[in-house]
Amino acid sequence: MPAKAKAKQSATTVQQADGATLNGLVAVGEGRRRVVIERVTPEIDGGRYPIKRVSGDSVVVECDAFADGHDEIACAVRYRGPGESEWRDAPMQFLVNDRWRGAFTVDAIGRYSYTVIAWMDRFATWEHQLHKRVEAGQDVQVDLLIGAALVHEAAAAAPEAEAAVLRRYEQALRNGDAEAAFAPDLAARMAAHLPRRFVSVYERELQVEVNRPLARFSAWYELFPRSAASEPGRHGTFRDVIARLPYVAELGFDILYLPPIHPIGRQFRKGKNNSVSAQPGEPGSPWAIGAAEGGHKSIHPELGSLDDFRALVAAARDYGIAVALDIAFQCSPDHPYVKEHPEWFRARPDGTIQYAENPPKKYQDIYPFDFESSDWQGLWRELKSIFEYWIAQGVTVFRVDNPHTKSFLFWEWCIAELKREHPELILLSEAFTRPKVMYRLAKLGFTQSYTYFTWRTSKGELIQYLQELTQSEVREFFGPNFWPNTPDILTPQFYPGQRAVFLTRAALAATLTASWGMYGPLYELMHHVPVQGREEYIDSEKYEIHYWNLDHPQSLRHYIARLNRIRRENPALQRNDGLRFHRVDSNYLENEQLIAYSKVTPDLDNIVLVVVNLDPVNLQSGYVQVPTAEWGLEGDFQAHDLISDARYLWNGDFNYIELNPQTTPVHIFRIRRRERDQSGFEFFA
């Protein structure tokens, strides 16, 4: 192509491009926004899910922010609480390498929004450059006029009292007084009043789900009401559970969780030790929900009436205890839904309904819901209404059975809908499954989750798992709840029945994370015999009614009570951040049987150091590393063991500890600084 023809063709191209340009420019909006905001944290999956906090928490937000050229910038966290239409700003400080940090506090329960804004800091830029010019002895007359114009602009936007002060500065600058530019108060006044131009707003609006404090700091106690009778041989009732409340309160628990309380199916009922068919009179599993007497909104008649249940909820509340119900979305073949809504279940070609299976295993006493039902909308509404029914009875805490076998979309919708009306709801996810599935459920809205704690027994396993839970992104949305046992899980470390194992596993659960729970009274009574070859209790309460002697002299009830009291008295144990593991050396090598970790409040007012002997047989001793400088400890300090009430005088970074599994294999030290009162008296605070 000759050059001229080519040039002509290109000119056309330019014209076309110009046409497109206009569109492009409209899409850009205000093109003078010069600050870039990137990598805002915390942010889960590109802002798709909220982070979680409890009321009173601080939300620390960071971002990368920078502009073209060398001018100064300013950044702020922009946030608003539930129902607020106006944004509030919290200033951010420069850290290093274009990173900025700011924070705001969440008080109200519900959804907060936050993002980051940034703009060119015109006054700081000018002042900064003026400073260099003055130092170099340059003529700054024109520069002072530029500054005066900025101050004038700020004065015009300020309330009158401020404006008067600013006008005096303006005049000083106009008069050639360079020193006025550096007056200590001027920068703050200018930051407050100089209009921000061309403000950049981070592209995503992020969310914080703020829960009540119980969502993070809670101690759960699970019991079977039908085994709560005051004498052997009788079916326990809600009234019996009311009588059990002082005991639960004495143990220090604040959530009392009951397995399903609904009518129990009769078809294919399971017998003692999960035998395929029950003998006459056997009570069946409470998780086989639904019978002629009703389904998920009914109460098993032998437990009592709805009024009895309401009385239990009210009585528990007087003890500061919340009653938690079990939501298990599955039906026995006798459940009224099976007849009323056959479309909610999967039909087989022979006309039967598909029961639960994990081939070749069959669970003929359970029909799962079909989340691919043509009436999925009706199913979703009904399932949500089950929660609403029990919320109306005063229940705000639920343990959800196997949520990972129900549709994720359902949970996301259901929890969002429920929490919009009831932001106080707490939902514990019982999904013992693969990690990504557990984390997804947490992102979708479950407040707390069971964990792998039960299977993490060695020092290395515990440290690695806790680091994942408390130091990776997971901490922003996953609320771990550590249970040493459940009706479904009795892990091998308990089989020998060693008291030390019961003591240490409870202490680990109660102090590693802010929420823990145990299944009693089997735990405090140290039950430890499994079904042969399975990690489950023999003669499980799931299939039969028991009577428990709570006053057994071997009971750990006082130890458990002490653990829970220590948790209540030490704010550091009520949060999951601030956890840190410490080296314990024996003969200059890491002792793999002694695990040591601390939890501290951000103000270092409460420092708790836990040391646990994981060896249930041998006395272990070693030197635990204490970061005295970081904790502000000088000279002697006190390690006050809150379990034994013994007080040790420690000094320096390495201190001797020794734990005997035959007595108490756990130290929970409150670290106390030496202080001096007004009269010169020294004490440990």
Added chain:
Amino acid sequence: MPAKAKAKQSATTVQQADGATLNGLVAVGEGRRRVVIERVTPEIDGGRYPIKRVSGDSVVVECDAFADGHDEIACAVRYRGPGESEWRDAPMQFLVNDRWRGAFTVDAIGRYSYTVIAWMDRFATWEHQLHKRVEAGQDVQVDLLIGAALVHEAAAAAPEAEAAVLRRYEQALRNGDAEAAFAPDLAARMAAHLPRRFVSVYERELQVEVNRPLARFSAWYELFPRSAASEPGRHGTFRDVIARLPYVAELGFDILYLPPIHPIGRQFRKGKNNSVSAQPGEPGSPWAIGAAEGGHKSIHPELGSLDDFRALVAAARDYGIAVALDIAFQCSPDHPYVKEHPEWFRARPDGTIQYAENPPKKYQDIYPFDFESSDWQGLWRELKSIFEYWIAQGVTVFRVDNPHTKSFLFWEWCIAELKREHPELILLSEAFTRPKVMYRLAKLGFTQSYTYFTWRTSKGELIQYLQELTQSEVREFFGPNFWPNTPDILTPQFYPGQRAVFLTRAALAATLTASWGMYGPLYELMHHVPVQGREEYIDSEKYEIHYWNLDHPQSLRHYIARLNRIRRENPALQRNDGLRFHRVDSNYLENEQLIAYSKVTPDLDNIVLVVVNLDPVNLQSGYVQVPTAEWGLEGDFQAHDLISDARYLWNGDFNYIELNPQTTPVHIFRIRRRERDQSGFEFFA
């Protein structure tokens, strides 16, 4: 509140919630989508920016995907090329821990889109469960009917020939033939034809910017046309540069980059060695753009005419060389824009225009554009039109001067607009600034970028930097271009003038990344004298005209030519993935002066192992670790040094090497396997 009143109130709440529910359900859409898709990679900043590839590349996509329950799922990458409206699917394979991987190839230049889809694999689920039932000896009659219905559904959706086969399978299943379910071809037929129900689509549509191969694999040569005259004392011209093309081609470069070619300002012109005012006759800096003769769309008269420039572009093309221009968006005080568009510059209170400054330094010969101009739209359009003007002259490669001092929003818009019309464009960002700023410019659209290579000289520094560039997320969008020198940068390692340093730095640049460049003829002539106290050449061409003797006997031209030939002949050097560092031991300790790394093609057909002696004084020797098993090397193999053409017979994982800085301090080995031809003759391939 009495219980009844409370219940009534709650009933109201339920009703209200149901009202909201309907809205919620509409928002959910199809609620039966049971598969969740998360953490798709690659994905930059939540999909905000495209990843980059060159045509012919494979895009490997991974995601987490899982469903409720235990059914089997299937996943596919969904993608389409530029201008395509139909999506194509590429199957994904399960890896581990809910992770899936798939890939597609990009052929066309422009924007590809991709995302991930997933669905319940009904047939695989059924087959899998049937297998377990059959193994357990269960009655599977009803299960075979369920499978038959699935095969029937697939047959109804399949083309007739396939449908006929499927109907035979259906009949076999209906006849109770369980073996038919496991026929090897049935699974593939079902995957192809069974309609997918309730397909989940990942929430974000991601982008790939596909460039021509030169965007990744390029060798740049920078020269000052005015110093290209064939005899001393004359201002070089484009015609002189045409005469220089055989030399540049002989050296093996494929991009010839010229500093600005526009009229040079006269006001505040800089003299020799950056002196504040030029003496009469001094040519000034080409970066002080604009004079009475014109601005960014004009040519400095002494270089020649526009036709001469076009002739250069055409002649270079005949040598396989692209001419790259320098785009420096700044003006000398004489630039026509200053009079025509005073609103594009910042005015000072004294009526003057703000020149460039980094207080207390002043650059009175340069006026920066004001990107906060009220006419920012006019400014943006004009700047874009400068690119378009030179594109119309046949230029498709640009080096952009200091892009980080111009607005980020401008670049994002400008590059997107340009590339929509000209997807072949290659833009090299000259932003020597903080890492996040450099990476942002790459995300916004710059194809390549200068790097910190010049300041990374020790083994540890090089390894750390290359790992960031080739193994972190950065590799998805940042195109590193390694330059051992530029007119602005002469780093201290060159000051002593040691030949070994010139040899090693060029070899590192040419082999560590797929793009490199050098500023000649100063590099091949080993110029090494800095301005006292500054990392810059003395008597810089930026301020004066030089004449260079290209035939100097010490010239490295043949060495440079060999480096570029090795790059062309070895595909492994034409990509940045596949880079790996190897241990080099001397006396069982890592030798910190010998750096060894390999690059391999995915099929292991081309294996290049580079060893460089970073010590310019002493001979260094050691044992380099060769991963023979991974590279499929058995027994003897050959290390063919492409620099010296020497061939070494190696064996096993540790092989001796020795590099003398006084001769050639670099090995670039092609690793050749022992093979045997049809007649039994052994050779190294």
